[in-house]
Structures are given as structure tokens and as C-alpha cells.
Amino acid sequence: MSAYKGILIIAEQYLGEIHKVSYELLNKGKQLAEELGVSLNCLLLAPEGVDSAQLNYRGAETVYHMKSDVFSLPEEVLFKENIVGFINEKKPEVVLIGATNFGRSVAPRVAAALKTGLTADCTDLTIDEEGRLVQIRPAFSDNLFAHIKTIRNPQMATVRYKEFKEAEKNECLCKNVIEVPLICKANGKSVIEKMVSLGDVDITEAQVIVAGGRGIKKKEDIELLEGLAQVIGGRVAVSRALVDAGMASSAQQVGYSGNRVKPKVYIACGISGAPQHLAGMKESGLIIAVNSDPSAPIFKIADYGFVGDLYEVVPELTKQWSRG
């Protein structure tokens, strides 16, 4: 067991841009590394042109850059083969991966190939008195938190996006990027034919969200929400009900089976607040709710609630705020 040492962050990149979850992992990783008295390093699988030194400026002592164009197409077996080869050589005691869609898809393959454990979707990580990683994660649809330890090495976890602050950028830190060779160049059993932009619907990065639920009667009425979102620089999101009704795309869905969001302001219009929906947005900074049913559960977690018709209140808010 003692042969395993150090903390390794698997950095993630989307179309050549380093994903912010990597900076968040570096922040938490730094804390853990200091506590353990070990080094914090990063593995980046990315094509030429990705600014790998950014990971140094956010706290990685060494960035290992596996450089190849094949990594511009996310395919799990290809990434897994290369990550596993690297881990077997460097033997880190802790491996952290962002719980993004790709992270959640590739991490289990890496862990299974290494015959070690993996804790999914952690919201916190600490070190116990024996120097082992305590992995804290929600389960049972966010109703409980489990504290989990891994008895094998490496100890692996995926970590929720936006759970930790990004490590601050410090350009005084040493640039220390080492290029490492590829172990595997392709997975012949899986061919990616094309990737299509999802368009301008990413709600996970929005600071302000205006969301609609069952209270929206027809597709055209989503324009009401769009009008409001526009005047306050927000994005429109929906509950599962509107996706099922064919009124919105699942990329816009907030909830347990959709996106988890954490905007500064969340305005829920005609959303009753089923547990599945609340699981996706309850950590928003400020929650404002409009619903005609005074007993709607959304009001239990709202900072400001109004019992009334969204068809009256939403246009009023839009009018009020467009004056500013």
C-alpha cells in the first residue's frame, strides 16, 4: 500500500478549453495534499494547443500532458487505457475526476480496470486519522449523505461540479509541464461519427435562471419566461413536466434526472417543487417562487414566494425590471 503516493487530478477539456471542474478539483486537492504532506499533480489528455500551464497556475506541481489529436473526441475506452497506464506507472494514492457526464462515464472503467473502488459524485472529501480519504456523497435521491472509505489503492472519486471554489490563479507559480507518451491510440470497437453543438442552451453556467413548470399551459407561453430572462440576463429552464409535454428540450431541464444548477438567482414560475426538481436547484443563491397553490413545496425552500397566477406576475416583473 505504501508504494502509492500523491494526489492526481484528471483534468478535463472540452474542445480545447480546460473545464472549470479541473480548477475546483485542484483547490480541494491542494488542501488534501497539504494535509497528507504529498504532491498534487495533474494528468491532462488533450490535443496540441491546450494551455496546460494553466493547471500549474492553479496549483498543480507537475502537469503531465498526454498530447494527441485523438483526445479531441471523447471516447471512454481510449481515455481509460491511457489513464490506467499512467496510474499504474505513477501510483498515486488518490485520483480525483470531475463528475461531469464524461467523467462519470470514464471513471468507472478506470476504477474497474484497476480493480479498485470508486465513489460517485462526492460533495466533500476529508482525510481521516490514518491518512485515508473520506469520501462524502449524497445518495437516495439526495436524502442522505454517506461517508465512504476505499480499502484499496488508488482511492478514486468523482466530484460534483460547482461543489468547491476554483483554485485561484497565480502566475508566479512554476510552469512545469511534462509531455508523456500515449499508451493507446484508438478504440477500434467504437467510432465517433460527429459531434453537434447543443446550441445556446447551457443552463449549468447561468447566474440567473427563470424556470417554468406545470403552470405553463402551452409551448408559446415559454416566451413569457424568455422575456423575463432577457431583462435580467438570465436563461430559461424547465421542470421535467415540460420536457415530457414536448414543450422544451431535456438540455433545459433542471432536476434529479436533468441538470443540477446553482445560479445566484432562481425564479421558479408555476413549479410546484417535487423532490426531483428540488434536488436540481435547492442550492441556488436566492430562490423566488410564483405558484397559484399556497401549499406547493417550492415555497418551503423559497426566499420569496408569491401565491398567484404566473401569467399576471411574470409580465409585471418583466415590465418592472425592463425599466432599470
Added chain:
Amino acid sequence: MNILVLIKEVPDMEKVRFDSDSGRVDRSSAAAELNPFDENALQAALDIKDGRDDIVVTALTMGPLGAAKSLKDAYARGADQGVLLTDRNFGGADTYATAETLAAAIVKLGGYDLILCGEKSVDGDTAQVGAEVAEVLNLPHAYYVEEILQLTENKVQVVIENLCGQKQYRTMELPALLSVTKNISRPKLPVLDRKLESLEIELQTLSLRDLDISEAEVGLRGSPTKVSKIVIPEEAKKEGSLYRGDSKEFIIVVSEELSNRGIIAR
């Protein structure tokens, strides 16, 4: 063509109670049911089958004897057969030990072209078992599959909802494992005569001694992760302000709050 659907029995999350003092899930408080995400995986398999005799849909679950109920549910919905993987030694398995056990059962059953599973379970909530099974069996896999575009004797073409911020079109060699989202299908309710029939059917049962895997590799013993503590938070409740009637006051207060936060101009 043989399609295997991995299903799991979970407590009804609308009813299950949690005790924040003892940190326990009161499983007796709610009936067990088929994991809602698995209904979509099963329906996706049934949509492919579409009544054809040359496509056989098998539901496989690991669990206590009582989990036969979910296999019968799968049969009632249209699956051709069900396999129950059950053994005292399988208890307490984490995702890795579960995947090793399921993979051993899949090898034992043999001859599968396509393995489907739901996006995640509503209790464990890890979404890990599918990819771990694929790794143990050395199969290609895709997660977040929203559509199966084409399925031939040796290939499957899928649309992945969102991978690295993009919709992805991918073709994989069979056998392959797909984890599907809720958008892939609209689960249908079982029809009555099939439901009645399901009460009578024989399910295949597999236990540890039927599999090429040792006692040390399954259940709690075979699990590299251990739960050291469960914490059940008190139900979150905010001291929010609720307005009704005239919206004027509500609008004034909310506007004030948003301008304080720099969202709207004063």
C-alpha cells in the same frame, strides 16, 4: 438477437422514510419497485423487439429473493424472460463487486448482443455499475444514450445526449453496453393478461456456485469501498417570506433584493 436489460429493485422514493437520528433508511416504510430509470431501458429494448420472435429480451437483476417481483413486472411489460441473481454472499456489494458479479452472470448466460441499463438508480445513485460491467466484460459502452439510430447484426449506432457539451453520434461494435436516459422511450404500463401470466412464469435463478467467481470477490467481502457512516440531514426549511393577494409588495421586495445583488440596476 439477444438483448439483456440490467434492472434493479429500489424503494419507492416518494414514500421511503429516513431517520436522521439513527442515520438509517427505513426500508420497511416503502414497497420495493422497479427503478424508474430502468423502465426506460426496458422499454427501449421492447421498442427494438417490437413483437419480433427473433429478438429475445431478458431482464437480469441481482437482489434478494423478493426481487423476483421486479422481474415479473419486467415480464408483464413485455420482456421474454427474467433471471434472478441471488445469494446470501452477494449482500453488501458496492458497485465494483456488483459489476463483477453481474459480469460473471452475463458470461454464464452467454450470447448477448446488446446490454441496456438505466441512467442510474434512485437509491444508490452512482451511475457506475453499467460502465464497470462493460469494463469487466471488455465491451465498448456509451452513457447518456437518448436514441438508438440503427441496430444491425454486429453494430449499433447511438446518439449521446450530452458529452463534453456536445451531442455525439457514435457507432459501436456488438456486443456493447448502453446506459440510456429518460428521453429514449416512453414506458408503457403492463397489459392485464401479461400481468396475470407473469404470476405463473418460472424465473431462472443463479447463485454463487453457478458462477465462475469466488466468495472473496462478491458482496461485502469483494467490495473495495466501505460505508463508514450515514448522515441524514434534517429537512431543509427556509424562513422565506410568502406574499399573496396584491403583487405590488412582492415586486418591490424582490426588486430591492435583486438590485442589492447587482442583478438589476437600481
